[in-house]
Amino acid sequence: EAEVAQSPRYKITEKSQAVAFWCDPISGHATLYWYRQILGQGPELLVQFQDESVVDDSQLPKDRFSAERLKGVDSTLKIQPAELGDSAMYLCASSLALDYFDTQYFGPGTRLTVL
Amino acid sequence: RKEVEQDPGPFNVPEGATVAFNCTYSNSASQSFFWYRQDCRKEPKLLMSVYSSGNEDGRFTAQLNRASQYISLLIRDSKLSDSATYLCVVFHGGSQGNLIFGKGTKLSVKP
Numbered sequence: 001e002a003e004v005a006q007s008p009r010y011k012i013t014e015k016s017q018a019v020a021f022w023c024d025p026i027s028g029h030a031t032l033y034w035y036r037q038i039l040g041q042g043p044e045l046l047v048q049f050q051d052e053s054v055v056d057d058s059q060l061p062k063d064r065f066s067a068e069r070l071k072g073v074d075s076t077l078k079i080q081p082a083e084l085g086d087s088a089m090y091l092c093a094s095s096l097a098l099d100y101f102d103t104q105y106f107g108p109g110t111r112l113t114v115l
Numbered sequence: 116r117k118e119v120e121q122d123p124g125p126f127n128v129p130e131g132a133t134v135a136f137n138c139t140y141s142n143s144a145s146q147s148f149f150w151y152r153q154d155c156r157k158e159p160k161l162l163m164s165v166y167s168s169g170n171e172d173g174r175f176t177a178q179l180n181r182a183s184q185y186i187s188l189l190i191r192d193s194k195l196s197d198s199a200t201y202l203c204v205v206f207h208g209g210s211q212g213n214l215i216f217g218k219g220t221k222l223s224v225k226p
Contacts, residue, residue, distance in 0.1 A: 033213065042119075042202050042216030043159065056213060091158055104214060106158035 002026040004107035006092050012113045018080035021110045025073070025094030031055075033104065034067055034077050035091040043091055049075065050097075082114045117217075118142060121203050124220035132193045136220050138186040138203030145215075147206035148179055150188045152199045153219065159202055162188075193224045 005024040013019050025032050030051050035043035046065065048056040051072040060067065064083070069075040079086055089109045095102040121138045128134050140148075148165040163170065165177040165186055176189040186203055203217040 040218070042204075042218050043214075044216070045213045048213055103161055106160070109158050111156070 004092055004094055004105055006090075006107035006110055008110055009108060010111050010113075012115065013082050014115050015084055016081040018078065019082050019112065020079075021077045021090050021092075021112075023075045023077070023092030023107060025075075025092070026105055028096065029094035029105075030072075030097050031095045031102070032069055032075050033093040033095075034075070035093065037089040037091055037109075039088070046077070046090075079112075082112075084114050087112055087114045118215045119203055119205050119217040121201075121217040122220045123218075125223055126220065127223045127225060128193055129225055130193060130195060132224075133189065133191050134193055134222060135190075136188045136201055136203070136222075138188075138217055140184050140186070140203075140205045140215075142205070142207065142215075143181075143184060145184075145205045145207060148186050149204040149206070149214075150175075150177060150186075151202040151204050151216070153202055154199050159216075162201070190222075193222075195224050195226065198222055198224045 007022050032049045034046045036046050037043040047060045047067045049069045052069050065079055067077045089111050091109045092107045093104040095104045119140050126134055150162040151159040152162045153159040163172050163177050165179045167179050169178045174191045178187045200219040200221045202219045205215045
């Protein structure tokens with residue numbers, strides 16, 4: 001069964017450092033999502049791509065976060081500089097298209113700890 | 116008010132028990148509804164979609180009441196392997212088709 005790949009699985013960094021997370025969606029999935037999940041909360045959308053275009057980044061803290069999906073396939077989420085409050089699980093998901101029948105499949109996530 | 120609200124939990128039940136989770140959503144224009152399951156330190160996985168007529172999948176039954184903006188999940192004959200966090204999820208369609216997650220309700224099934 002095809003899966004969403006993410007790396008690294010775990011990242012520990014010091015505040016003010018830069019971190020980057022990578023996601024490779026299921027082949028053929030046009031829509032890619034980045035979510036942040038703080039312990040004890042549900043995932044919250046950070047950014048959504050349709051192919052290489054950003055569809056929604058209204059919840060992305062743009063002063064420190066950036067995301068790209070240059071060729072419309074894999075994607076990178078960057079944080080610079082990292083802050084203590086950024087400690088969370090960062091989940092990537094993909095779906096075939098922007099359609100309410102399309103299931104979103106999640107990757108295993110990157111667990112970020114900022115010291 | 117949160118867009119999606121769930122029972123706070125945790126629910127601690129014995130094996131074989133029946134347990135019900137409730138969820139309310141605030142946006143009456145929401146199009147689709149789901150229950151996701153999330154094991155500790157793992158990614159969420161789709162458990163089942165929720166349809167207006169209600170739907171059943173084995174021991175799991177989901178119900179949707181659009182008038183009351185209420186969603187439920189019933190688990191019958193609980194198994195140890197059902198222990199997880201259950202996330203109520205609402206889909207807003209249109210040009211921004213993203214999922215809105217509740218905080219989740221933790222279920223612990225004991226022998």
